[in-house]
Amino acid sequence: MGSGNQRNTQALGSYFAIIDCNNFYVSCERVFRPDMRKRPVVVLSNNDGCIVARSNEAKSLGIAMGTPYFKAKKLLRENNAGVFSSNYTLYADMSERVMEIIEMFSPECEVYSIDEAFVSLRRLQEQPEVWAGKLRKTILSWTGIPVSIGIAETKTLAKIAGRTAKKSSEGVFILPEESDKRKQILEGVMIDDIWGVGRRLGLKLRNIGAENARQLSRIKPETARRRFSVNMERTVRELRGEPCFSLELAPPAKKAITVSRTFGRPVSSLKELKEAVSFYAVRACEKLRDQQSRAVVLTVFANTNRFSGNAYFGKEVRILPSPTFETSEIIREAEICAEKIFRQEKRFVKAGVILSGLMPLNCSGPGLFDTSSKRKKEKLMETIDKINQINDAGITWAAAGIKKPWKTAANRKSPRYTTCWKELPQAKA
Ligand SMILES: [Mg+2]
Numbered sequence: 330m331g332s333g334n335q336r337n338t339q340a341l342g343s344y345f346a347i348i349d350c351n352n353f354y355v356s357c358e359r360v361f362r363p364d365m366r367k368r369p370v371v372v373l374s375n376n377d378g379c380i381v382a383r384s385n386e387a388k389s390l391g392i393a394m395g396t397p398y399f400k401a402k403k404l405l406r407e408n409n410a411g412v413f414s415s416n417y418t419l420y421a422d423m424s425e426r427v428m429e430i431i432e433m434f435s436p437e438c439e440v441y442s443i444d445e446a447f448v449s450l451r452r453l454q455e456q457p458e459v460w461a462g463k464l465r466k467t468i469l470s471w472t473g474i475p476v477s478i479g480i481a482e483t484k485t486l487a488k489i490a491g492r493t494a495k496k497s498s499e500g501v502f503i504l505p506e507e508s509d510k511r512k513q514i515l516e517g518v519m520i521d522d523i524w525g526v527g528r529r530l531g532l533k534l535r536n537i538g539a540e541n542a543r544q545l546s547r548i549k550p551e552t553a554r555r556r557f558s559v560n561m562e563r564t565v566r567e568l569r570g571e572p573c574f575s576l577e578l579a580p581p582a583k584k585a586i587t588v589s590r591t592f593g594r595p596v597s598s599l600k601e602l603k604e605a606v607s608f609y610a611v612r613a614c615e616k617l618r619d620q621q622s623r624a625v626v627l628t629v630f631a632n633t634n635r636f637s638g639n640a641y642f643g644k645e646v647r648i649l650p651s652p653t654f655e656t657s658e659i660i661r662e663a664e665i666c667a668e669k670i671f672r673q674e675k676r677f678v679k680a681g682v683i684l685s686g687l688m689p690l691n692c693s694g695p696g697l698f699d700t701s702s703k704r705k706k707e708k709l710m711e712t713i714d715k716i717n718q719i720n721d722a723g724i725t726w727a728a729a730g731i732k733k734p735w736k737t738a739a740n741r742k743s744p745r746y747t748t749c750w751k752e753l754p755q756a757k758a
Pocket of ligand 1: 349350351352353444
């Protein structure tokens with residue numbers, strides 16, 4: 330931990346803020362349904378299975394996160410609750426709007442999940458509470474989404490401040506400097522509610538006598554590292570007010586991923602069109618995983634020569650059942666699109682796949698939307714990507730065709746010097 334002096338010289342400007350949308354999915358629904366403002370509202374997971382978002386009124390009814398809908402149905406009906414199936418396209422779009430406003434207010438911004446962003450207050454020109462109040466008001470009036478803002482010296486502490494902010498009427502909370510109040514707040518945060526701890530580590534920490542954030546902050550950092558990991562040491566230091574986790578300023582993820590090509594020769598069979606579209610879907614999914622996102626909207630298009638007599642442009646849009654980056658699932662949908670687009674007498678010269686409604690990986694609350702079998706399939710995808718990165722022959726999908734007679738001619742392409750092991754430039758001595 331930094332010495333006492335160091336702390337005092339730290340201007341408030343070096344603080345972090347977390348901006349967290351309140352009950353995000355519910356708030357999105359309420360924007361377009363003002364009649365739902367005062368009523369309990371819940372949002373259901375894929376296939377209306379479980380409750381994945383609750384308004385405060387629904388929380389007060391005692392409905393827990395992840396409750397199967399059928400178990401809460403009666404209670405919800407008795408309380409005149411609003412019940413919505415999830416609308417990921419809407420949530421992804423609302424999220425983008427909120428994040429754009431946050432970026433206007435603070436150029437150093439890490440979009441942490443669909444409804445949360447960390448920002449650095451390093452270069453802040455005004456009082457943090459004034460800044461936060463303005464940001465909160467702007468987001469509310471431009472998008473209709475209420476947010477809470479927690480501010481503290483480290484990301485871990487900002488998360489804790491955010492919890493208090495959520496309960497306060499102003500929606501903004503700055504963690505006070507060393508004081509009884511601060512101790513009290515840290516004592517009120519249970520061990521597994523600390524950012525980066527979770528249930529499994531929480532159990533182990535309880536065994537060594539750390540049941541809340543204050544107790545964890547008092548463990549020696551060296552002990553935390555020895556008995557757990559470097560990350561645990563960092564968490565301990567962060568709880569003591571020493572920043573260890575910096576903002577992850579990833580390059581802004583693309584808002585849509587497009588893979589399209591002109592065919593090497595016209596395609597007039599459904600089989601070949603499906604193969605081509607599947608092949609582009611494979612590439613698009615790789616890009617999707619590469620930028621750590623899932624998609625909810627799939628667009629497939631194919632067109633004939635537009636200078637020919639009766640040019641045809643076919644397009645199909647599918648909303649996927651839940652956000653995914655899983656190739657086989659997207660291929661399946663892409664093939665359905667291809668079937669709809671296909672016309673017997675047409676000669677297609679180009680096709681493409683667009684993935685949009687993109688969401689960062691960590692936004693979909695693991696374990697809530699995803700069945701464990703889905704999670705397993707996604708793990709498999711990640712493994713295949715790793716294999717394909719080092720081995721160019723790699724693993725491919727049968728649906729994408731083996732010979733690919735329609736493939737764009739690229740006989741004169743230069744080697745992929747930097748991205749493929751087999752094509753690395755060779756030096757001879
Ligand atoms: Mg939230």
